[in-house]
Amino acid sequence: MYGGKIFKNAEHMQRLLDSAKMLDMDVDTPVETLVKAAEDTCTKNNLTNAYIRPLIWRGSEAMGINAKLALPHIAIAAWDWGKYFTDPDKGISLVTAKWKKAPPDCVPFASKCGGLYVTNSLNKHYALDQGYDDVLVLDWRGQVAESSGANIFALIDGVLKTPIADCFLNGITRQTIIQLAKDNDIMVEECVLFPADLDKASEIFVTGTAAEVTAVRQINEKNYEVNGEITKRMQALYFEATQS
Ligand SMILES: Cc1ncc(COP(=O)(O)O)c(C=O)c1O
Numbered sequence: 482m483y484g485g486k487i488f489k490n491a492e493h494m495q496r497l498l499d500s501a502k503m504l505d506m507d508v509d510t511p512v513e514t515l516v517k518a519a520e521d522t523c524t525k526n527n528l529t530n531a532y533i534r535p536l537i538w539r540g541s542e543a544m545g546i547n548a549k550l551a552l553p554h555i556a557i558a559a560w561d562w563g564k565y566f567t568d569p570d571k572g573i574s575l576v577t578a579k580w581k582k583a584p585p586d587c588v589p590f591a592s593k594c595g596g597l598y599v600t601n602s603l604n605k606h607y608a609l610d611q612g613y614d615d616v617l618v619l620d621w622r623g624q625v626a627e628s629s630g631a632n633i634f635a636l637i638d639g640v641l642k643t644p645i646a647d648c649f650l651n652g653i654t655r656q657t658i659i660q661l662a663k664d665n666d667i668m669v670e671e672c673v674l675f676p677a678d679l680d681k682a683s684e685i686f687v688t689g690t691a692a693e694v695t696a697v698r699q700i701n702e703k704n705y706e707v708n709g710e711i712t713k714r715m716q717a718l719y720f721e722a723t724q725s
Contacts, residue, residue: 482523482531482559483723490516492653493690494535500592501537506553508537515555522557532562532691538595565630565691566614572698572707573687575628577676578604578616582626585648593650605629615687617676617700620648625674627652631689633697634658635682636711641669642678654688654719661718667711684709686716694719 482488494515501508519533535557543550566573580600583590588597604616608629617633620626625644627633632655634643641662643655662669679685685697685705694716696707706712 482528482533485523485529487516487519487523487533488690488723489653489657490519493533494519496593496653497535497537500594501553503589503592504594505549506537506539508553508555510555515557519557519559522559526559528559528561530561531559533557533559562691565689565693566695569693569695570707572696572705573614574612574699575615575617575697576608576611576613576701578618578629579607580604580618582618582620582648584621590648591651601629613699617679618649619676623675625676625679628687628692631687631692631695633685633687634715635674635679636684636709637678637682639668641667641711641715642672642674643669644674645671652689654690654693657722658688658694658715658719661715661722665714665718667714679703684712686712688719 491512494512497515498508498512515535519535523529523531523533535555537553537555539548539551540554542552580603590597604618608614608616615628618626618628625633626649627644632643632652634641643659646655659669659671679700680703683706685700687695687697694712696709696712697705698707699705
C-alpha cells in the first residue's frame with residue numbers, strides 16, 4: 482500500500498486464489514471480498530504505507546498426507562515494513578545460490594506456495610552467511626532464474642533482458658516493469674540468460690513487491706553500475722505507477 486492505495490490489489494488476490502487452486506485447495510471466496518478485506522485490514526490498523534501478506538493455509542482438521550481433509554483458512558496481515566533490503570540505494574550484492582530451481586514438472590512453480598520457500602530461505606541463509614545480501618538462483622539447466630524473493634533484469638547491449646518465467650514466479654512487479662518499459666520505448670526482451678551473459682550487462686536490478694526495483698551492485702566478484710540510467714528510470718516509473 483502506497484499513500485493509502487494498494488498497488489495491484491486485485492492482481493495479488495487473484496494470484497492468491499490461482500495459487501490455491503494449483504495446490505488443490507477449494508476456496509470459493511470471491512476476489513472482490515479479498516480486495517476489500519485487504520483495504521479494511523489497513524484501515525483498521527491505521528496503515529497508509531504497508532506490506533500486505535494475504536495467506537491461505539490448511540488448518541488442523543486432519544493429519545496426514547491427504548491434505549484435502551485439512552480445510553483452507555484465510556488471513557491477511559499488514560504492517561509498515563520499510564525497506565526490504567537494509568540500504569537499497571547502495572545496491573545489493575548477490576552470490577550464486579547453492580540450491581537450484583526445480584524443473585517445472587517437479588513443482589507447481591507458478592503458485593506462490595510456502596513450500597517452495599524452503600529452497601529460497603536456505604539460499605538466503607547461504608548468501609547472508611557469506612556476507613552477501615541475496616542470491617542469484619539458477620535453474621536446473623544452469624540458466625539465470627531469479628533471486629530468493631525477486632525477479633531479475635539485466636541491461637545488455639542497450640536491451641533490458643529478463644529470463645523467461647518458465648520455472649519461477651512470474652512476479653507482478655516483473656510484469657509491471659516489462660509493461661512500463663514497453664510503454665516508454667525502452668527495449669525489453671524475455672529470453673534465455675546464462676550467468677556468462679550477465680558479465681556483459683552494464684546494469685542489473687531485481688524487482689518484487691517487497692524489493693520494489695533495487696539495483697544490483699555486485700554478483701560474485703563482478704561489480705555493476707548502481708545509478709545506471711535505465712535502472713534509475715525504471716525505479717522512477719515504478720514509483721510513479723505505485724502512487725497513481
Ligand atoms: C521467489 C520470488 N520471485 C519473484 C517475486 C516477485 O514477485 P512479485 O513482483 O509479484 O512480488 C517474489 C515475491 O515475493 C518471490 O518471492
